[in-house]
Amino acid sequence: MKRPILLVVLVVVAAVVAGACGRSEPTGSQLTVAMMPKNKGNPYFVSCRKGAEEAAAELGVKLLWDGPTETDPAKQNEVVEAWITRGVDAVAVSVENKEAISTVLRKARTRGIKVLTWDADAEKDARDFFVNQATPEGIAAVLLAHTARIMGGKGSFAIVTASLTAANQNEWIKHIREELATRYPDLRLVDIRPSDDDRKRAFDETQTLLKVHPDVKVVMAIASPAVPGAAEAVKQSGRTDVKVTGLGLPNASRPYLKDGVLDSVVLWNTMDLGYLTLRAAFALVKGSLKAGDKTFAAGRLQTLAVDGDAILLGTPFTFTKANVDQCDF
């Protein structure tokens, strides 16, 4: 069995040589920031990455971008573990499983790595800052402003939500009700229907809604699959006096925006979200962003508000027929 041993030695030597050739030399003072999306393939996160790369180029930061490509919830933990071992300066995670990721994020902090969350938060003590893309108050205010504008400040509207137990949506609805009571006395919320994050279900529920409440003039769809579903139902009903608005993604909304059935969709600017997160991670490592700060200077986004340990991206962004073609996700 001499030949296999010789083979092994040869292969190992070749591997060492190959590794040495490919090795990127440590670049001295260059910072390394590792960012993780919930899902690498999701177009939403692909556009976040563009913004992060833009900021990385401006600041001369080495950006590592990695995350799950499959549904395994353990994957985010494994990636962060590898980053801890590799030794990065900052980690920024869009959290899929709050409880699971928090353990490993705390471990990163004890190793002196700066930790941020963005898009979706971990437990508070597991990170330094949360980059918050939109507050529930902000989303509620913008959605109602569009609704009131379409109806001329008066009349009935209905909501198509995700599921009746969805935490985010219920938070938004709570603020919508508060805002209605104080600022829009002539608007009436007549019904809230579930879509279970399913386009077909949103379509069916909207059809029923239009029959049960013929006085409804605006359907507000507040889950991204619900927007095209509700818009399709209104379109097929032939009712030109009913409009849809809501919270959704540009690509799925585009045909209905162009049709005119869909008046507007609200979302945050995802590229800005990636850009801000990387800027914040850099500032955190450099010490120019620290606990107690009230504002943060974020490059081309200028000065943004910091609320406690959350950095706010600002007011939500509205896509209309006019600007939807600028985005592709």
Added chain:
Amino acid sequence: MRVADHRFRFLSHEALLGAFVLAEVAYFGVRGVNFFTVGNVFEVARASVEIGLLALGLTAVILTGGIDLSVGSLLGLSAVLMGAAERSLGLPVSLACLAGVTVGVLGGALNALLVARFDIPPLIVTLGTFSLFRGLAEGWTGGVRNYTNFPESFLFLGQGRLPGGPPPQLVLFLVAALFFWLLLHHTAVGRGLRAIGFSPQGARHAGIPVRRRLALVYLLSGLMSGLAAVVYAARLGQAKADAGSGFELFAITAVVLGGTSIFGGRGTVHGTLLGLAAVAVLQNGLRLADLPAELAGLFTGVLLIAALALGRLVSRRSHE
């Protein structure tokens, strides 16, 4: 002839795979950052234990010419019911773990009953239970309920370090590996499983209790799923219905890469361990070398096909 032939193939496959693992370690040791450290070795081991346990159970199953696609789903079901027992029923954590393992054994018993008693092909049985177990886990939790806040003593099993640094679950894995190694390589039962894999008819004529042996391997596979569920919940600190999704394919990859024939009759526990190491080191090394982690899937695929093709070539040549 058969003995010599068998030994030749076995040596060459193991040597090749061993060489590949060594080459991986050498490459990433030079190229990666902090790859060649004791801490990293233990972290790779920690992340591999659940799939490793499943792969051990699957080695015995595949050795008989069978397959168990339900292991990842059963992991999910066991984890969720363990979480429910601890968080909702308020059982002590040791009893909850026992409940989780018991669910695994019961799931394995269902597979065993259908395969060994009713002679339904294992691919069909476990494809069914693959959906069934996951469906039960999702139904139980509504797909959203997540059991968390387990006691520290339990989390230590998955997240802690023993004196010197090794993760506690590694001990459990080594015991399980030793058990399967002894069972498959040093007992009459193990020889019986191999015989069943070569030819169930022949094994029956040779007086091997084929049904009982088949039942045993599916039961053991279920037991491994239950143990893996406990380790998983302790490592992540959560038990949710999506636990272990896709694990069955990683585990089967490790087994087949390790030289176990998918047709049964041939395979080793140490081969499976090497196969597991090859995949785990690749994933970890790519990250530490700042290379795209997607390459892991690509390389694993190429490696798997190359290993099988080579195996075919060698066996054909030795028959000539």
